[in-house]
Amino acid sequence: GVAFHQSDGFGNEFSSEDPRCPGSLPEGQNNPQVCPYGLYAEQLSGSAFTCPRPANKRSWLYRILPSVKHKPFTAVPCGNLTENWNEVEPDPNQLRWLPSLIAMLQGLHTVCGAGDAKSRNGIGIHVYACNTSMVDKCFNNSDGDFLIVPQQGKILITTEFGKIMVKPNEICVLQQGMRFSVDVFGETRGYILEVYGAHFELPDLGPIGANGLANPRDFLCPVAWYEDRTVATGYTVINKYQGKLFSCQQDFSPFNVVAWHGNYTPYKYNLENFMVINAVAFDHADPSIFTVLTAKSMRPGVAIADFVIFPPRWGVADRTFRPPYYHRNCMSEFMGLIKGHYEAKEEGFQPGGASLHSAMTPHGPDAECFEKNSAAELQPERVAEGTMAFMFESSFSMAVTKWGLQTCQKLDKSYYQCWESLHSHFNPNWKPSKK
DSSP: OOOOEEOOOSSOOEEEEOTTSTTOSOSSOSSOSSOGGGOEEEEEESSOTTSOGGGOOEEEEEESSOTTOSOOOEEEOOTBOOOOTTSSOOOOSOEEEOOOOGGGOOEEEEEEEEEETTTTEEEEEEEEEESSOOOSEEEEESSEEEEEEEEESOEEEEETTEEEEEOTTEEEEEOTTOOEEEEESSOEEEEEEEEESOOOBOOOOGGGOSSOBSOGGGOBEEOOOOOOOEEEEEEEEEEEETTEEEEEEEEEOSOOEEEEEESOOOEEEEGGGOBOOOOSSBSOOOGGGGEEEEEEOSSTTOEEEEEEEEOSEEEOOBSSOOSOOOBOOSSEEEEEEEESOOTTOTTTOOTTOEEEEOTTOOBOOOHHHHHHHHSOOOOOEEESTTOEEEEEEESSOOEEOHIIIIITOOBOTTGGGGGTTOOOOOOTTOOOOOO
């Protein structure tokens, strides 16, 4: 059997060699004159050479043939994958999408985003669906990192570093420049957060202390695995470059890395391992306490993108409206639902669906949620049991694509109605109760 994962923590130095070739990692140096087993040494840099050590990312790959051996790239159709943020006029309304039928949604589809891959500063949010595996074909993102959130169906991702099996309620990060191929086992659907110019990292914990949220030890990276396979009919490499797609042909599998070492790898994380922090006295804490990963901007405390989850937890706050509060935010909030029922909108927001509350667009609990929780008897209770919602939050004011607003035909135009029955409870004669 193939070993899938090793557990050495987040962002650490790793080394791995396929057990079929013991001693394939060079000893004491990165690129010897002759590598063990006659391999080629190739460095994959995820940061500038001169980045400070904590931010310096690179790995050395020892492969049967170098990745430079390929025919020229040529442009191929992008379908609904885009970086054109000016296709349609801006829409500041609250937006919600119903789940799409997988058979009608093959490939990658861009919902919204902002910024620019050329200047290495921006974000793209996509949905994917597929029911067939990639055969003699791989994908390479030269623009940025993919954070993949499966919603339905597990996926087996083969990378140059080894294989990663990712199931719903797990996530996987494929960093810039890492080639990968995907095998599916039936109908498969999910979400992708793409960031340009920054890598994901663990959020600072501040006064929380040394432990909590997503613990570094729970992140897994692959074990080296290679195939020495000639493809007479041609192997296709798809390259996302400056927002466009290109393809090239080569006559061998790119997954020919026998050994590797470094700190720039793909990785996965099981959301069930998240150590939840919550208010235990009163008031509803800000959702930043649920941040799993962040891609920082140049401004302190401001993210290009945060990946935030709303996992099962205890709600115990006294004298408090416990669901999320009504809100207008300078950040953009894109939400998805992996499973279950989101507490602030138990109807309408469905697994596989999504919503976007843009910068300064008002949002909050629907009328039913407000009335129910304003009158609820407050007892310790489990919140979001059997549920996993998530949020991609960004400092960018994101534009919605033409596909997202029009072509997909899954925009819920009745979304605003969930707040229509909110009514005034104002009583000018109100007096505080006597204690």
